[in-house]
Amino acid sequence: MHEATLRDRVAELLAPSERSNVPPFMVMDVMSAAERIEAAGGHVIHMEVGQPAAPAPRAAIAAARAALDFGRIDYTSALGIPSLRERIARHYLDTYGCAVDPGRIVVTTGSSGGFILAFLAMFEPGDRVAVTVPGYPPYRHILTALGCEPVLIETSGETRHALTGDTLLAVHRKSPLKGVLVGSPANPTGTMMSREALTHLMEAAQSAGIRFISDEIYHGLDYAFPAVTAVELSQHALAINSFSKYFCMTGWRIGWMVVPEPLVRPIERLQQNLAISVPTLSQIAAEAAFDGREEMEAIKRGYVENRRILIEGLPKAGLTRFLPADGAFYLYADVSHFTADSFEFAKRMLEQAHVAATPGVDFDPVHGRNFIRFSYARSADDMREAVARIARWLG
Numbered sequence: 001m002h003e004a005t006l007r008d009r010v011a012e013l014l015a016p017s018e019r020s021n022v023p024p025f026m027v028m029d030v031m032s033a034a035e036r037i038e039a040a041g042g043h044v045i046h047m048e049v050g051q052p053a054a055p056a057p058r059a060a061i062a063a064a065r066a067a068l069d070f071g072r073i074d075y076t077s078a079l080g081i082p083s084l085r086e087r088i089a090r091h092y093l094d095t096y097g098c099a100v101d102p103g104r105i106v107v108t109t110g111s112s113g114g115f116i117l118a119f120l121a122m123f124e125p126g127d128r129v130a131v132t133v134p135g136y137p138p139y140r141h142i143l144t145a146l147g148c149e150p151v152l153i154e155t156s157g158e159t160r161h162a163l164t165g166d167t168l169l170a171v172h173r174k175s176p177l178k179g180v181l182v183g184s185p186a187n188p189t190g191t192m193m194s195r196e197a198l199t200h201l202m203e204a205a206q207s208a209g210i211r212f213i214s215d216e217i218y219h220g221l222d223y224a225f226p227a228v229t230a231v232e233l234s235q236h237a238l239a240i241n242s243f244s245k246y247f248c249m250t251g252w253r254i255g256w257m258v259v260p261e262p263l264v265r266p267i268e269r270l271q272q273n274l275a276i277s278v279p280t281l282s283q284i285a286a287e288a289a290f291d292g293r294e295e296m297e298a299i300k301r302g303y304v305e306n307r308r309i310l311i312e313g314l315p316k317a318g319l320t321r322f323l324p325a326d327g328a329f330y331l332y333a334d335v336s337h338f339t340a341d342s343f344e345f346a347k348r349m350l351e352q353a354h355v356a357a358t359p360g361v362d363f364d365p366v367h368g369r370n371f372i373r374f375s376y377a378r379s380a381d382d383m384r385e386a387v388a389r390i391a392r393w394l395g
């Protein structure tokens, strides 16, 4: 065979699918650049990554150790270890005063694993699913990879970046939506939806037959007012949560969903086929994590202090415009009075001030070039040092 033809054939054979062509996560590029500075002896304050600096609760680690000593780590049932599902159900009663049937709890491989199961169970290829921008990029990238169409709806500071029912219905009237996904507290804005805002949005979605998904991964990290779970407001909504943030268990890859009853069996079948079950050691640790609440509340008090340092310090340093930091551990700052390219701004801030933050373009392809996201999940000393460095750099 002609060499060029053979090359073409091989290229065709190995060509990745169109749906796998999802954009990378830019925060990873910032992390790599920070690592290069550190390898050369620099000291970087890390505010780019959305993960707690603290380890998992001591009780979780002890339970995992004991399980390893005990011996076998077997598969579990696809929906999760029954005692963990019961413990999660109890968490809804303790935290929100809301009774949930443990039969509706599905344990997942992080909330990331939950998105895949939820989207597969709720949507067909081609379905239009609304997500807000600025927003967590994998929402739209996972939908795309599964053949659905993410419909980006812009939110603004006027509604605390909450999607309103009116806006949702206006988009739906133009071209029907099958679903909508919102998160509160939100990444990257750190803003939260009030009970009233969430209720109105869910009622609007239900009235139009739009399926509702609530990303509740930052629940527990609410400062402005208590976060409201969609589980309490409707039996038809699907709520996704995780042990990654409040419980500081990012690398354990463990989360859960509360799913409408008719979706339990389809999701069970999907999980059986896609993953068999969620890592057993992480499930055992997660169940014990609920005994570590005191420890986690102390960590939360640290975030409250970090938030105060930034809210008071950043304006003095020159960053005067940011959204209300209601929850999670993010502060989304408008830097448009310094630059029209926040990627370049973040790069210079990293290189010259050794403070790493994430450019907004990751979260918002349209207006993200005006914003950067600071994560305040590390120590108070780091926050004070970051403010001082930014003040010197901008000053």
Ligand SMILES: Cc1ncc(COP(=O)(O)O)c(C=O)c1O
Residues within 6 Å of the ligand: 050, 109, 110, 111, 112, 113, 136, 183, 186, 187, 215, 217, 241, 242, 243, 244, 250, 253, 254, 255
């Ligand atoms: C809003 C939001 N949802 C979901 C996730 C995924 O987290 P995990 O898969 O660790 O539960 C993240 C991670 O940063 C996030 O910010």
